[in-house]
Amino acid sequence: MNDGLPFLVIVFALIAAGVAYWQWQARKRRIAGFMGLAQRLGLRYSQEDPFGLLAEPVALFRRGDGRGIEHVMDGSYRDTPIRAFDYWFYDESTDSQGRRSRSYSYFSCVLMPIEASCYRTSIAPESVFSRLADALTFRDIEFESEAFNRAWNVTSDEPRFAHTFVDARMCEWLLANGGPHAFEVVGDRILVARRRIAPEAYPAMLDTAIAFRGQVPTVVFDLYPRAG
Amino acid sequence: MEVVLIVIVILAVVVVGGGIVSYNRFVTQRNLIRDAWANIDTELRRRYDLIPNLVETVRGYASHEREVLENVTRARAMATSATGSPAEQAAAEGPLVAALRQLFAVVENYPDLKANQNFLALQTELTNTEDRLQTARRFYNANVRDYNRRVQAFPSNVVANVFNFHEEQFFEVDEALRGDAGVPRVDFTGATPGVSFGGPAGTAPGGEPPTTPSGASVPPATPSDAPPMPGDEGPPPPPPPART
Numbered sequence: 179m180n181d182g183l184p185f186l187v188i189v190f191a192l193i194a195a196g197v198a199y200w201q202w203q204a205r206k207r208r209i210a211g212f213m214g215l216a217q218r219l220g221l222r223y224s225q226e227d228p229f230g231l232l233a234e235p236v237a238l239f240r241r242g243d244g245r246g247i248e249h250v251m252d253g254s255y256r257d258t259p260i261r262a263f264d265y266w267f268y269d270e271s272t273d274s275q276g277r278r279s280r281s282y283s284y285f286s287c288v289l290m291p292i293e294a295s296c297y298r299t300s301i302a303p304e305s306v307f308s309r310l311a312d313a314l315t316f317r318d319i320e321f322e323s324e325a326f327n328r329a330w331n332v333t334s335d336e337p338r339f340a341h342t343f344v345d346a347r348m349c350e351w352l353l354a355n356g357g358p359h360a361f362e363v364v365g366d367r368i369l370v371a372r373r374r375i376a377p378e379a380y381p382a383m384l385d386t387a388i389a390f391r392g393q394v395p396t397v398v399f400d401l402y403p404r405a406g
Numbered sequence: 407m408e409v410v411l412i413v414i415v416i417l418a419v420v421v422v423g424g425g426i427v428s429y430n431r432f433v434t435q436r437n438l439i440r441d442a443w444a445n446i447d448t449e450l451r452r453r454y455d456l457i458p459n460l461v462e463t464v465r466g467y468a469s470h471e472r473e474v475l476e477n478v479t480r481a482r483a484m485a486t487s488a489t490g491s492p493a494e495q496a497a498a499e500g501p502l503v504a505a506l507r508q509l510f511a512v513v514e515n516y517p518d519l520k521a522n523q524n525f526l527a528l529q530t531e532l533t534n535t536e537d538r539l540q541t542a543r544r545f546y547n548a549n550v551r552d553y554n555r556r557v558q559a560f561p562s563n564v565v566a567n568v569f570n571f572h573e574e575q576f577f578e579v580d581e582a583l584r585g586d587a588g589v590p591r592v593d594f595t596g597a598t599p600g601v602s603f604g605g606p607a608g609t610a611p612g613g614e615p616p617t618t619p620s621g622a623s624v625p626p627a628t629p630s631d632a633p634p635m636p637g638d639e640g641p642p643p644p645p646p647p648a649r650t
Binding site: 291 | 540541544551552603
């Protein structure tokens with residue numbers, strides 16, 4: 179039995195080294211992907227977050243027990259200032275034997291300014307969990323379109339604002355184009371987020387984000403003008 | 407015997423407590439509906455106030471379109487005199503909106519009028535009023551929908567019956583002023599050219615924290631505020647660099 183132990187140790191070490199190498203390669207490929215994309219789109223790229231984006235007041239950046247931002251692209255895309263980046267957070271848990279483990283969640287995000295002062299409002303695809311939460315807390319805001327209510331979950335600090343922001347045109351657009359994205363507006367910011375995607379998929383996400391911003395009803399800018 | 411008594415007392419407390427909570431919620435909802443209706447009323451009045459100026463401006467260029475102008479004036483008078491329920495008000499709004507749509511269709515034949523600054527200002531104001539009206543209508547109807555659902559559903563319908571909370575009427579206007587022949591749509595795509603990220607992260611321009619329209623600071627997000635995000639249950643991770 180003891181004779182096999184060194185062999186097992188070597189096998190495990192090789193596997194660990196293989197995984198580490200694979201991760202290093204994947205990271206290198208992602209960095210190269212972002213650098214190439216940023217250059218193609220005329221954006222600046224930074225591997226780290228030079229803007230302190232975690233201080234942005236969006237709710238997604240308060241989730242989990244720890245979080246980080248990397249691969250930040252910044253600049254003007256289709257005449258709109260944008261910041262696109264990878265975001266992750268983890269939840270820590272401890273099992274009955276006191277062993278700690280972390281479960282990570284990864285997102286691709288686009289942050290844009292908006293010429294309005296928005297109440298915190300999130301628009302995310304409905305899921306089993308959000309339906310359950312709605313049933314228990316009644317926090318989901320309902321709109322005139324039943325199809326929209328079934329597909330999307332909207333919560334807001336101010337329902338009146340939510341009804342201003344999500345008009346019939348916005349409902350239709352979200353049903354047709356919202357897809358796997360979640361949207362959050364707060365203050366003068368719009369955040370668009372989805373499950374992490376490859377760098378080459380970012381342009382489509384940027385287009386979605388800008389189209390979403392284009393759907394914001396004019397009355398929002400009239401009733402909720404940006405402070406200052 | 408004592409146990410039964412305790413159970414009865416607990417049940418009574420739960421029922422009475424639930425009833426009080428339900429009653430208070432009905433009161434809150436009813437007040438919210440009244441408040442929402444007041445907003446609709448404000449926007450309707452604003453629209454009524456704009457119409458005489460609009461009619462006079464159009465008359466200056468198209469005085470022989472007498473019938474169209476009289477229709478608008480008549481419909482406005484009918485709408486302003488309707489002070490009844492939301493359904494009655496909505497019924498009175500229909501002819502007014504139709505008359506206004508007809509007026510805007512006629513205006514298409516008068517290029518000088520379309521270029522008139524006064525007319526353009528009125529048209530813009532009418533557009534904004536229409537947008538605000540639609541927003542107020544959606545908010546009102548959403549509150550009515552929630553309230554009516556509680557009036558109908560068990561067990562809140564028991565409280566509603568005891569305390570005379572009745573179903574409220576929706577405010578539905580068949581015709582929208584906006585549209586092909588009405589007030590022109592404003593395409594807002596890319597209409598905020600000057601917008602930028604402004605001050606430091608999380609602050610509005612001028613270094614102030616993001617504020618609500620009432621001037622109150624937007625409170626920091628809490629984990630419980632976070633929306634359900636697609637991808638929460640992602641694949642097993644390559645460990646990211648440890649940062650918090």
